Amino acid sequence: MAILTVENVSxxxxxxxxxxxVSFSVPKGCVFGILGPNGSGKxxxxxxxxxxxxxSSGNFNLFDxxxxxxxxxxxxxxxxxxxxxxxxSAVRNLKISAAIKGHGEDDIDxxxxxxxxxxxxxxxxxxxxxxxKQRLAIGAALLxxxxxxxxxxxxxGLDPVGIAEIxxxxxxxxxxxxxxxMASHLLDEVEKVCxxxxxxxxxNLLASGTVKEVFEENDIVQIAAxxxxxxxxxxxxxxxxxxxxxxxxxxxLSYKSGTADLEAINQFCFxxxxxxxxxxxxxxxxxxxxxxxxx
Amino acid sequence: xxxxLKIEWLKVKNYTAFKVISIFFGVGIFATNYIFYYFKKNVIxxxxxxxxxxxxxxxAFPKVWLTVSYYSGCILILPVLLLLMLVTNEFTYRxxxxxxxxxxxxxxxxxxxxxxGAILALxxxxxxxxxxxxxxxxxxxxxxxxxxxxxxxxxxxxxxxxFVAILxxxxxxxxxxxxxIFFIYTAIENGLSLFxxxxxxxxxxxxxxxxxxxxxxxxxxxxDGLLYSPFATLTKMAGSKLPADYTSLVLTLALVYLALFFxxxxxxxxxxxx
Numbered sequence: 001m002a003i004l005t006v007e008n009v010s011x012x013x014x015x016x017x018x019x020x021x022v023s024f025s026v027p028k029g030c031v032f033g034i035l036g037p038n039g040s041g042k043x044x045x046x047x048x049x050x051x052x053x054x055x056s057s058g059n060f061n062l063f064d065x066x067x068x069x070x071x072x073x074x075x076x077x078x079x080x081x082x083x084x085x086x087x088x089s090a091v092r093n094l095k096i097s098a099a100i101k102g103h104g105e106d107d108i109d110x111x112x113x114x115x116x117x118x119x120x121x122x123x124x125x126x127x128x129x130x131x132x133k134q135r136l137a138i139g140a141a142l143l144x145x146x147x148x149x150x151x152x153x154x155x156x157g158l159d160p161v162g163i164a165e166i167x168x169x170x171x172x173x174x175x176x177x178x179x180x181x182m183a184s185h186l187l188d189e190v191e192k193v194c195x196x197x198x199x200x201x202x203x204n205l206l207a208s209g210t211v212k213e214v215f216e217e218n219d220i221v222q223i224a225a226x227x228x229x230x231x232x233x234x235x236x237x238x239x240x241x242x243x244x245x246x247x248x249x250x251x252x253l254s255y256k257s258g259t260a261d262l263e264a265i266n267q268f269c270f271x272x273x274x275x276x277x278x279x280x281x282x283x284x285x286x287x288x289x290x291x292x293x294x295x
Numbered sequence: 296x297x298x299x300l301k302i303e304w305l306k307v308k309n310y311t312a313f314k315v316i317s318i319f320f321g322v323g324i325f326a327t328n329y330i331f332y333y334f335k336k337n338v339i340x341x342x343x344x345x346x347x348x349x350x351x352x353x354x355a356f357p358k359v360w361l362t363v364s365y366y367s368g369c370i371l372i373l374p375v376l377l378l379l380m381l382v383t384n385e386f387t388y389r390x391x392x393x394x395x396x397x398x399x400x401x402x403x404x405x406x407x408x409x410x411x412g413a414i415l416a417l418x419x420x421x422x423x424x425x426x427x428x429x430x431x432x433x434x435x436x437x438x439x440x441x442x443x444x445x446x447x448x449x450x451x452x453x454x455x456x457x458f459v460a461i462l463x464x465x466x467x468x469x470x471x472x473x474x475x476i477f478f479i480y481t482a483i484e485n486g487l488s489l490f491x492x493x494x495x496x497x498x499x500x501x502x503x504x505x506x507x508x509x510x511x512x513x514x515x516x517x518x519d520g521l522l523y524s525p526f527a528t529l530t531k532m533a534g535s536k537l538p539a540d541y542t543s544l545v546l547t548l549a550l551v552y553l554a555l556f557f558x559x560x561x562x563x564x565x566x567x568x569x
Binding site: 047050051052053054069070072073077079081083084085086087088092095096097099100101102140 | 298301302305306309310311384388389390392393394395396397398399400401403566567568569
């Protein structure tokens with residue numbers, strides 16, 4: 001079952017295309033990271049799914065059905081900033097969230113313990129620090145023990161201890177079989193907690209799939225010769241590479257990990273009348289893959 | 296709707312401004328009327344012992360229904376301020392987003408706001424009813440419900456003010472800005488209303504065409520215009536110079552404007568990005 005299916009969703013703000021025909025699917029039980037730099041459209045996408053923004057075109061399904069208000073009640077969501085009534089205490093704010101979601105108030109104390117705010121439960125929201133506000137928002141998302149959680153930049157504003165706690169919490173929730181959709185601009189965060197990933201850049205979906213698929217380690221072969229055009233034309237005749245790029249005057253061939261054969265490439269070029277001035281094998285890592293995808 | 300109203304109650308019951316404004320409003324309705332009562336008793340009655348101007352006490356039954364409805368209108372600005380704050384707060388705190396995210400539909404969110412506006416107007420009307428009863432029994436006169444329709448006009452005025460407040464809040468979303476726009480708009484409309492009133496007098500004088508008091512054809516002045524000053528003798532003195540009061544036309548216009556405010560508010564909130 002797919003928790004969320006996004007089909008060709010686009011969003012325009014006037015002339016700016018914040019999302020350009022984005023499609024992907026979030027399977028049940030995964031930790032799905034939506035990764036992208038600031039302004040890449042992550043929050044816009046989640047805002048559309050949560051009905052606070054209107055898509056310019058395209059549609060999406062929740063729980064394999066056309067999305068309704070009832071579906072949102074079954075999803076715990078923290079979108080962008082913690083949104084609470086400033087003059088009300090933590091507990092009173094959570095009572096409102098619980099009432100909207102149609103839950104009782106029984107698990108409010110539990111949730112406050114989970115996010116370590118129980119001692120401050122009667123303090124007004126306006127007196128909270130940034131990190132406490134963020135924790136309360138995560139707490140509100142946990143109300144009613146939903147099977148699906150959506151966290152937009154969940155570690156925003158938290159100190160290193162808080163960040164570690166939230167990551168542990170996410171892993172813990174995932175281990176209990178919950179589906180978590182998480183937007184982040186932190187590569188490291190996605191790498192540490194996600195099983196699946198979608199990469200957004202300037203509203204374009206660059207890749208999506210399991211973290212393994214998207215960030216699979218590659219062999220990259222850097223090749224240079226005096227006549228670059230001739231080199232490129234010749235290399236296009238090779239057939240077992242996955243991708244060909246020209247970077248800084250060199251041609252880069254990507255291969256699945258462990259399949260690049262430098263000797264064969266050298267021989268091939270020589271047979272085509274090209275003498276190489278440079279031939280080097282590099283291993284791509286998570287970060288270089290991300291940079292390659294987004295640049 | 297009951298559940299939605301319960302959620303609204305959770306939002307306001309611990310809001311200091313709500314408590315303060317409610318108390319001021321309750322006391323204010325009584326106090327405003329008392330000030331006019333006092334003024335009538337101690338100033339006008341002394342200056343005009345024959346009762347020519349007021350033609351009997353405006354606070355005696357059955358005239359009290361009109362009088363209290365008319366003067367209580369002065370402090371309808373209090374529920375307006377409360378609604379401007381409550382609705383713009385939802386945008387400032389971005390709880391309008393969170394409520395939708397948590398599972399309210401946009402329609403539910405805006406419907407319960409409009410319903411709160413209607414309930415506040417109803418509560419104001421009940422207060423006016425009680426205040427009128429109190430003054431009526433203090434001053435005397437023959438108890439009767441003649442002129443009770445003025446309470447209905449008061450309700451229409453209150454709900455119009457409240458819906459305008461909600462509309463402005465939804466359109467501009469920022470508290471200070473919304474309050475400023477409300478005051479600027481009412482000032483402009485009242486100025487325009489006065490101008491149109493003068494114009495209607497001119498047209499009647501010069502062309503013998505009675506267009507009615509055109510000042511009352513404007514959105515907020517339509518519901519204002521249904522309640523006449525209890526000191527009607529003063530206007531009667533101007534006699535035939537004044538344009539006629541087309542009450543049913545003004546009432547129809549007031550209802551049409553109210554429906555427009557309602558639909559505009561709903562439509563805007565349901566369609567816009569939050």
